[in-house]
Amino acid sequence: xxRYNPSEIEPKWQKIWQNDGRYVADDADTDxxxxxxxxxxxxxxxxxxxxxxxxxxxxxxxxxxxQRAHGKNVLNPMGWDAxxxxxxxxxxxxxxxxxxxxxxxxxxxxxxLARMGSSIDWSRExxxxxxxxxxxxxxxxxxxxxxxxxxxxxxxxxxxxxxKTVLANEQVEGGKCWRCDSVVVKKSMKQWFFKITEYxxxxxxxxxxxxxxxxxxxxxxxxxxxxxxxxxxFDVNEHDEFITVFSTRPDTIFGATFLVLAPExxxxxxxxxxxxxDVVKDYVLAATRKSEIERMSEAKEKTGVFTGAYAHNPxxxxxxxxxxxxxxxxxxxxxxxxxxxxxxxxxxxxxxxFDLPIKSVxxxxxxxxSSNYVYSGEGILVNSGAFDGESSSxxxxxxxxxxxxxxxxxQTTTYKMRDWLVSRQRYWGAPIPxxxxxxxxxxxxxxxxxxxxxxxxxxxxxxxxxxxxxxxxKTWVSTTCPTCGEPALRxxxxxxGYACSSWYLLRYTDPNNTxxxxxxxxxxxxxxVDMYIGGDHAVAHLLYVRFWTRALNDMGLVDFKEPVSRLxxxxxxxxxxxxxxxxxxxxxxxxxxxxxxxxxADALKTYLxxxxxxxxxxxxxSNGVAGVYRFLNRVWTLTQEFxxxxxxxxxxxxxxxxxxxxxTIKRVTLDIHRLSFNTAIAALMxxxxxxxxxxxxxxxxxxxxxxxxxxxxxxxxxPHISAEMWQQLHNGDIGETDAITMLDFTQWPTWEExxxxxxxMTIIVQVNGKLRxxxxxxVATPADVIxxxxxxxVAVAKHLTGEIKKEIYIPxxxxxxxx
RNA sequence: GCGCGGGUGGUGGAAUUGGUAGACACGAGGGACUUAAAAUCCCUUGCCCAUUAAACGGCGUGCGAGUUCGAUUCUCGCUCCGCGCACCA
Numbered sequence: 001x002x003r004y005n006p007s008e009i010e011p012k013w014q015k016i017w018q019n020d021g022r023y024v025a026d027d028a029d030t031d032x033x034x035x036x037x038x039x040x041x042x043x044x045x046x047x048x049x050x051x052x053x054x055x056x057x058x059x060x061x062x063x064x065x066x067q068r069a070h071g072k073n074v075l076n077p078m079g080w081d082a083x084x085x086x087x088x089x090x091x092x093x094x095x096x097x098x099x100x101x102x103x104x105x106x107x108x109x110x111x112x113l114a115r116m117g118s119s120i121d122w123s124r125e126x127x128x129x130x131x132x133x134x135x136x137x138x139x140x141x142x143x144x145x146x147x148x149x150x151x152x153x154x155x156x157x158x159x160x161x162x163x164k165t166v167l168a169n170e171q172v173e174g175g176k177c178w179r180c181d182s183v184v185v186k187k188s189m190k191q192w193f194f195k196i197t198e199y200x201x202x203x204x205x206x207x208x209x210x211x212x213x214x215x216x217x218x219x220x221x222x223x224x225x226x227x228x229x230x231x232x233x234f235d236v237n238e239h240d241e242f243i244t245v246f247s248t249r250p251d252t253i254f255g256a257t258f259l260v261l262a263p264e265x266x267x268x269x270x271x272x273x274x275x276x277x278d279v280v281k282d283y284v285l286a287a288t289r290k291s292e293i294e295r296m297s298e299a300k301e302k303t304g305v306f307t308g309a310y311a312h313n314p315x316x317x318x319x320x321x322x323x324x325x326x327x328x329x330x331x332x333x334x335x336x337x338x339x340x341x342x343x344x345x346x347x348x349x350x351x352x353x354f355d356l357p358i359k360s361v362x363x364x365x366x367x368x369x370s371s372n373y374v375y376s377g378e379g380i381l382v383n384s385g386a387f388d389g390e391s392s393s394x395x396x397x398x399x400x401x402x403x404x405x406x407x408x409x410x411q412t413t414t415y416k417m418r419d420w421l422v423s424r425q426r427y428w429g430a431p432i433p434x435x436x437x438x439x440x441x442x443x444x445x446x447x448x449x450x451x452x453x454x455x456x457x458x459x460x461x462x463x464x465x466x467x468x469x470x471x472x473x474k475t476w477v478s479t480t481c482p483t484c485g486e487p488a489l490r491x492x493x494x495x496x497g498y499a500c501s502s503w504y505l506l507r508y509t510d511p512n513n514t515x516x517x518x519x520x521x522x523x524x525x526x527x528x529v530d531m532y533i534g535g536d537h538a539v540a541h542l543l544y545v546r547f548w549t550r551a552l553n554d555m556g557l558v559d560f561k562e563p564v565s566r567l568x569x570x571x572x573x574x575x576x577x578x579x580x581x582x583x584x585x586x587x588x589x590x591x592x593x594x595x596x597x598x599x600x601a602d603a604l605k606t607y608l609x610x611x612x613x614x615x616x617x618x619x620x621x622s623n624g625v626a627g628v629y630r631f632l633n634r635v636w637t638l639t640q641e642f643x644x645x646x647x648x649x650x651x652x653x654x655x656x657x658x659x660x661x662x663x664t665i666k667r668v669t670l671d672i673h674r675l676s677f678n679t680a681i682a683a684l685m686x687x688x689x690x691x692x693x694x695x696x697x698x699x700x701x702x703x704x705x706x707x708x709x710x711x712x713x714x715x716x717x718x719p720h721i722s723a724e725m726w727q728q729l730h731n732g733d734i735g736e737t738d739a740i741t742m743l744d745f746t747q748w749p750t751w752e753e754x755x756x757x758x759x760x761m762t763i764i765v766q767v768n769g770k771l772r773x774x775x776x777x778x779v780a781t782p783a784d785v786i787x788x789x790x791x792x793x794v795a796v797a798k799h800l801t802g803e804i805k806k807e808i809y810i811p812x813x814x815x816x817x818x819x
Numbered sequence: 820g821c822g823c824g825g826g827u828g829g830u831g832g833a834a835u836u837g838g839u840a841g842a843c844a845c846g847a848g849g850g851a852c853u854u855a856a857a858a859u860c861c862c863u864u865g866c867c868c869a870u871u872a873a874a875c876g877g878c879g880u881g882c883g884a885g886u887u888c889g890a891u892u893c894u895c896g897c898u899c900c901g902c903g904c905a906c907c908a
Contacts, residue, residue, distance in 0.1 A: 174905090214823075214824090215822095215823050215824065215902080215903075218822065218823055218903085219822090219823080219902095219903055219904080221822095222821090222822065222823095222903075222904055222905095223903095223904080225904090225907065227907075227908085229908080245908080246907095246908065247908060248907095248908065249908080260908090302906085325906095326906090327906045327908095328906080328908075329906075329907065329908090331907085332907045332908080333907070333908065334908095336908095337908045338908085339908090340908090344908070345820085345906090346906055346908075347908080349906095414907080414908095415907095416904095416907055538902095538903070539903090610831090610832095610843085610844075611831065611832085611844095612831065612832060613832085616825095616832090617901085618831075618832095619830090619831070621830080621831070621844095621845065621846095623830095623844095623845050623846070624831075624844070624845060626845085627844055627845055628844080630844095630859095631843095631844085633858095633859090634859095637859085670835090678831095678832070678833085678843085678844095679832095679833065679834095679842085679843080681843080681844090682832090682833075682842065682843035682844075683842095683843085684843095685842095685843055685844075686842075686843065689843090692860085692861095762839080764838075764839050766838085766839090766888085766889070768888075768889085769838095769887095769888065769889040769890095770889090771839055772875080773875085774839070793875095794875065795874090795875040796875090797875095798875060799875090805888085806888060807888090808838095808888055808889080810838065813838065813839095814838050814839080814889090816838080816888050816889060817888090818888050818889090
């Protein structure tokens with residue numbers, strides 16, 4: 001009897017999969033429905049794949065194989081998000097050019113993936129650092145530039161002093177750099193931006209149309225942060241100036257008792273009275289010198305100073321002190337607020353700290369249990385002149401209308417989202433395709449001159465003063481203006497790596513096109529992605545890719561607005577103790593190690609999918625791999641026993657065998673369909689356990705069908721053992737290639753509902769909702785007979801203490817007797 | 820603080836629209852096979868009570884209430900954990 005030996009069979013099938021191009025997606029095949037699936041392409045780090053990658057690929061591969069077996073034309077591509085800091089920092093340390101290290105890392109990843117037995121279409125491999133790829137990233141940049149969606153602006157931005165580059169808001173996590181965890185600072189520089197804010201509303205509305213996890217949608221909604229409200233003008237007394245504030249609660253304007261400006265607000269300087277000028281200056285200086293992180297951590301302590309200036313409330317006509325305080329942020333709204341201490345927690349805190357007037361204008365509803373002094377909810381207006389008695393929502397409209405009539409304000413919408421800062425002062429990225437000309441300003445590099453190839457340099461270390469090392473490449477930098485031909489200089493900043501990953505899903509559909517980024521025909525045929533799988537980037541990448549797609553749609557290059565129809569967001573694979581795997585703790589599990597221990601790729605993938613639901617975090621348990629290996633071994637042994645046994649024509653247990661088989665087809669099919677791999681695998685384990693009981697009666701020919709179906713059902717998660725079994729079950733009459741072609745593309749087994757039905761049913765009998773007995777009766781037993789049986793059952797009768805008040809019968813399932 | 824998830828045995832986790840709680844697996848215990856071990860196969864395994872033998876016993880899905888014949892599932896309140904955002908006006 002042949003033993004189950006993954007280290008023997010797995011390389012054999014992997015070789016065939018790799019060599020015969022069977023997983024190359026057919027662009028011309030329009031008979032089949034397409035199914036486009038992709039993982040979030042990885043950064044090819046020097047550390048190689050870890051089990052988290054393996055988990056992701058197990059999900060992708062199982063789904064791809066499942067869909068392929070359902071007759072879909074499957075596109076399952078792979079690529080490398082290869083620009084980025086680790087390779088560059090490695091270059092600074094060792095002198096190895098990032099180009100070289102990246103190639104090595106990719107080769108390593110590919111080797112690892114091959115050993116996982118993935119059904120990837122390698123003919124579409126993408127590498128963002130390949131000039132043939134970033135040529136088109138640059139081309140899209142120039143298109144965005146033409147439309148005003150890429151622009152340059154001098155402004156204060158997040159700067160990482162360690163990585164010596166600016167960062168996008170999305171790359172600052174809790175005031176720290178997402179890459180190196182150092183505290184970031186604000187620095188004023190001229191930078192390139194993508195105008196994502198122009199798409200704020202569209203990006204918000206588009207969320208309603210896509211099948212993405214709710215928490216991701218919520219994260220994006222919060223990030224975009226749309227608020228409806230009003231901008232209101234307050235005249236400053238004795239000045240020809242007014243202060244514009246933004247408020248979501250114009251209904252509380254009668255309760256606005258003072259104004260607060262952000263320290264960066266330009267009016268602070270001009271309106272401060274002589275006697276207050278020094279105090280104000282000191283405060284502003286101190287506030288702006290404080291890092292954002294300090295301002296955040298000191299959040300609870302309100303500080304501020306009076307400017308000496310007064311404004312007045314347009315609604316009440318009453319005077320209002322104008323203060324400066326750092327709890328008002330310059331970056332949001334207008335950088336100034338009307339303070340309504342009675343109905344806003346922060347304003348209340350500030351008012352009590354500095355003894356400013358508090359005036360209640362919204363009546364707290366009687367049923368509101370909050371005992372706070374501040375009531376920030378909605379209610380009925382009081383102390384609000386003509387608006388008394390109106391509800392907050394009515395008053396909001398009416399007060400804004402009144403402000404508009406009197407030129408004192410307008411309805412306004414604001415967003416928290418800022419434009420996407422894309423320039424980076426680092427080497428290892430796609431050069432921004434812009435030429436700066438003395439007479440024409442920033443000019444896009446014409447398509448014919450693309451790509452702007454990243455030059456080889458000697459020293460990769462960033463200089464730190466606002467430019468990348470490319471600035472030192474004098475011959476590269478000096479060029480001529482595409483418009484006038486005069487000497488001009490190249491832009492030396494590179495693009496954020498997120499730019500490169502914002503359109504790769506589109507490039508996969510036409511990856512070798514040298515004339516275009518992609519042909520419309522191809523991209524519209526394959527995209528949008530039917531299933532996109534990842535476990536990272538809730539906002540950044542997943543927002544950017546939506547933004548670019550919408551911009552490309554507006555350019556007429558793609559005819560869809562959302563790039564990803566369905567997003568599957570998987571959990572993390574944690575270490576045994578539930579904590580994150582990390583190099584420093586030495587608890588990182590290497591997938592190859594598991595394979596090499598003899599468990600094989602099939603057991604590894606099956607285990608990863610068996611651990612729990614795909615969207616849950618899970619804890620790695622090496623005993624679990626052993627358990628799944630044991631299961632595969634049992635399936636294997638069963639096949640061998642069948643193969644060697646003398647088959648009987650027929651067995652009395654055949655109908656039971658058929659019933660179990662069809663029941664399992666149904667369960668596995670529906671489970672994989674809803675990505676519930678863990679229960680699908682459990683169903684196959686149950687069937688296997690049942691088969692071990694049935695086999696004591698011997699094997700009939702009927703078993704061949706069952707075992708073939710088992711290998712088909714197992715194929716998505718454990719493709720190697722399935723292929724081997726499949727071939728064997730054809731008595732070796734077919735070759736390897738035919739065997740897997742059959743397995744890959746043969747129609748997925750279907751179940752017959754009639755075969756699943758048992759002749760008997762189990763009726764649960766409850767008394768007062770408590771289980772007291774189970775009845776086995778023929779399926780057709782009428783209700784009154786069942787009720788009779790239920791009442792007469794010994795275990796039930798014992799609990800029927802009083803008069804029967806009610807009897808509930810759910811046909812075929814349950815009886816509940818109430819007494 | 821706000822938003823989003825979640826709390827089920829020793830562990831990971833099952834449980835279509837409310838209808839047998841704990842599938843499947845790990846771990847643990849016992850047995851078979853073996854000179855022995857590994858591997859394999861079989862049995863037991865939520866807790867408590869009872870036990871010479873015997874379940875037709877009680878409790879049980881974070882806590883407390885509610886709706887219902889019936890709640891892990893629905894409603895309300897509380898609590899704890901995880902994640903995201905965070906002085907966003």
